[in-house]
Amino acid sequence: MMRELWNLNKSGQQVTAVNNFSNIPIIGIKSQTFFKRSVFNFFIPLKDADKLRDKMHERFNQLSNNYTQMSASRSSHFVWIDEPEIIVAAIAQLLRSR
Numbered sequence: 001m002m003r004e005l006w007n008l009n010k011s012g013q014q015v016t017a018v019n020n021f022s023n024i025p026i027i028g029i030k031s032q033t034f035f036k037r038s039v040f041n042f043f044i045p046l047k048d049a050d051k052l053r054d055k056m057h058e059r060f061n062q063l064s065n066n067y068t069q070m071s072a073s074r075s076s077h078f079v080w081i082d083e084p085e086i087i088v089a090a091i092a093q094l095l096r097s098r
Helices: 002-006 010-019 046-063 084-096
Strands: 026-033 067-074
Touching: 002 010, 026 046, 026 084, 046 067, 067 084
Parallel strands: 026 067
Antiparallel strands: none
C-alpha cells in the first residue's frame, strides 16, 4: 500500500496522458467503498475518497468504446483480497470476448 501511495502522483500522470483506448476492452471493477471503516483510517475522509473513485471510473468509461463495469459489492479497494472471484470473472469475460 505504501508503494501505491508513494507513486500515486506518477500513476495519475500516466492515466492523464491517455486520451483514448479506442475499442480495447476494459473492465473496471468498482468496489463498494474505497476503504472499509476501521480504526486505522478513522481520519481519512472516506466519502471524498469514494467520490474521487467514482470520478476515476467515469473517466475510464470514457476512454474505451468497449468498457464494462463490474461491481465488487463486498469489497474495499482491495478487491483481490476481498472478492478475488470477481477478478477471475473479469478475466474470463475478457477471454470470451476475443
